[in-house]
Amino acid sequence: xxxxxxxxxTCAVKACKSSNDSFPLHPKDAELAHDDIEINSQLLVNVxxxxxxxxxxxxSTELGFPELPEQPPTAETLEADEAMLKELHTLLLETQMMxxxxxxxxxGHEYAVREGIANFLLxxxxx
Amino acid sequence: xxxxxxSTPSTSSSLPxxxxxxxxxxxxxxxxxxxHSIAEAEAEAEAxxxxxxxxxxxxxxPHFSATRYKPWPAVAxxxxxxxxxxxxxxxxxxxGKYLGVNPNVFMLGSDRSSALxxxxxxxxxxLQGGRDGSGPEVxxxxxxxxxxxxxxxxxxxxxxxxxxxxxxxxxxxxxxPTTTRPDSGAAIGNDVLVADGLSLPFRDCSVDFAICxxxxxxxxxxxxxxxxxxxxxxxxxxxxxKAGSGKVLVYVWALEQGNSRRGWDEGGEQDLLVPxxxxxxKPQQPKQPKKQRKKTHKExxxxxxNDQDAAIAAAADANKSxxxxxxxTPTPAISTGxxxxxxxxxxxxxxxxxxxxxxxxxxxxYHLYRKGELxxxxxxxGGAVLASGYERDNWWTVAANEPSPSGPA
Numbered sequence: 001x002x003x004x005x006x007x008x009x010t011c012a013v014k015a016c017k018s019s020n021d022s023f024p025l026h027p028k029d030a031e032l033a034h035d036d037i038e039i040n041s042q043l044l045v046n047v048x049x050x051x052x053x054x055x056x057x058x059x060s061t062e063l064g065f066p067e068l069p070e071q072p073p074t075a076e077t078l079e080a081d082e083a084m085l086k087e088l089h090t091l092l093l094e095t096q097m098m099x100x101x102x103x104x105x106x107x108g109h110e111y112a113v114r115e116g117i118a119n120f121l122l123x124x125x126x127x
Numbered sequence: 128x129x130x131x132x133x134s135t136p137s138t139s140s141s142l143p144x145x146x147x148x149x150x151x152x153x154x155x156x157x158x159x160x161x162x163h164s165i166a167e168a169e170a171e172a173e174a175x176x177x178x179x180x181x182x183x184x185x186x187x188x189p190h191f192s193a194t195r196y197k198p199w200p201a202v203a204x205x206x207x208x209x210x211x212x213x214x215x216x217x218x219x220x221x222x223g224k225y226l227g228v229n230p231n232v233f234m235l236g237s238d239r240s241s242a243l244x245x246x247x248x249x250x251x252x253x254l255q256g257g258r259d260g261s262g263p264e265v266x267x268x269x270x271x272x273x274x275x276x277x278x279x280x281x282x283x284x285x286x287x288x289x290x291x292x293x294x295x296x297x298x299x300x301x302x303x304p305t306t307t308r309p310d311s312g313a314a315i316g317n318d319v320l321v322a323d324g325l326s327l328p329f330r331d332c333s334v335d336f337a338i339c340x341x342x343x344x345x346x347x348x349x350x351x352x353x354x355x356x357x358x359x360x361x362x363x364x365x366x367x368x369k370a371g372s373g374k375v376l377v378y379v380w381a382l383e384q385g386n387s388r389r390g391w392d393e394g395g396e397q398d399l400l401v402p403x404x405x406x407x408x409k410p411q412q413p414k415q416p417k418k419q420r421k422k423t424h425k426e427x428x429x430x431x432x433n434d435q436d437a438a439i440a441a442a443a444d445a446n447k448s449x450x451x452x453x454x455x456t457p458t459p460a461i462s463t464g465x466x467x468x469x470x471x472x473x474x475x476x477x478x479x480x481x482x483x484x485x486x487x488x489x490x491x492x493y494h495l496y497r498k499g500e501l502x503x504x505x506x507x508x509g510g511a512v513l514a515s516g517y518e519r520d521n522w523w524t525v526a527a528n529e530p531s532p533s534g535p536a
Contacts, residue, residue, distance in 0.1 A: 002316065004316075005235055008214065008235060008329055008334060009320075009328050010330040011328065012323070014326070017331065040315055042211065042212075043212050043315040044315075046213075047212045047214070047315070050333075052330075052333075093315065111328075115248070116248060117241070117320060118321070119321040120320060121239070121321055122323070127173075
């Protein structure tokens, strides 16, 4: 599961959807892997406005990456900054969480991640 | 050949196939009729789908996957119309055949079946690295050798064809970048996860678009089908967004299939159990592997999960030996147990014993949509219909959150 994916995931429990604490989910005991993927700067620039930057900063820190700036770069800045493009590419697309858990900050439910696949099926009492 | 009568009915097959439609209809009626029974009916519907949808796909995953590689044209058009960098969902992604159709968007696929998601994951990994995956050659099921033929140094991916990827196999750091399509640019990638369509883990209003192809017709009450559409609409951008509401493409099987061999048409029964036949590869192996038949019928009932495993193994064998030759298309027989082939209830009755080339039959529940019904469901779910149409035995609709832009999309 990619870090970019984490930016779009919240708790599957209905009651948690309205809570700010359910996003982002918090990685626990995360084992990371790295995929080599060719960079596509234009696509990355287009993806940028679709990202919740605050949540990405949280995720990035929790996974042990260097702290991201408080504000997202503008499209122009990012296009001109090759180092930052590469950094974001690595973080968002090349980094995978292979094993571990994703924890909801609201209800505390833990979703397992195995072999790079997160499982959001809920036990019946949480549906 | 064993008949349905010879196998002890399990609790999970308590609905004989011939009365499934009526049973489902009564579920729906119960849900609609009385408030106090709604929770109960909901639980019943869930249990029913567990047997007649989830259990089946889990069991037939590799076989099913081998037959699912060609995108529907209307779906491919929808995906190609998305702008570069768009983020989309494929809810009920199956083996992930729509992931990578448009390499310039990032798609998140989800499915209720972890076996199918495992196959989709293998596909996603094989698409990474700039290889064009839109072609039909990428059929990740069952070790067909496709991975070898198409690999350009992606040796790691070969091990993941059965959805049982080895841990750590995903990391492809030792792989040299491929350059098969130098002019196409790098694909932005995709990702997959396991989730229920009625309890999706995606944050509200977060994505640009969603597709849901051949999924909603597996839900056994109208309320649940509408709820599924409601959940999809919640995931896409709201109508207040600068670019307008995100679009949701829903694709379901049609009742009106006058030109198809299945014989369904207007005015017919809409709630059906449709058999999926796993044909055994009889030419190469006059004697089937023992694992398919080693259990007595009673054991099969008790050990339902093991039966599923056996069926998966059998399907993998079928794919290995016969590649795509055993064609597992749904047969025209509609839940009538014709020829005694149907092995009762459909809950992973992976083997029925008997002859050497025993076919396994799994019955999936379908609600066939009549003309106009999908649009009604979109409206009931609070959505607006932007466009809709019919394509080869299926109804499709592009929906958005209200208020809708005027006119068709």
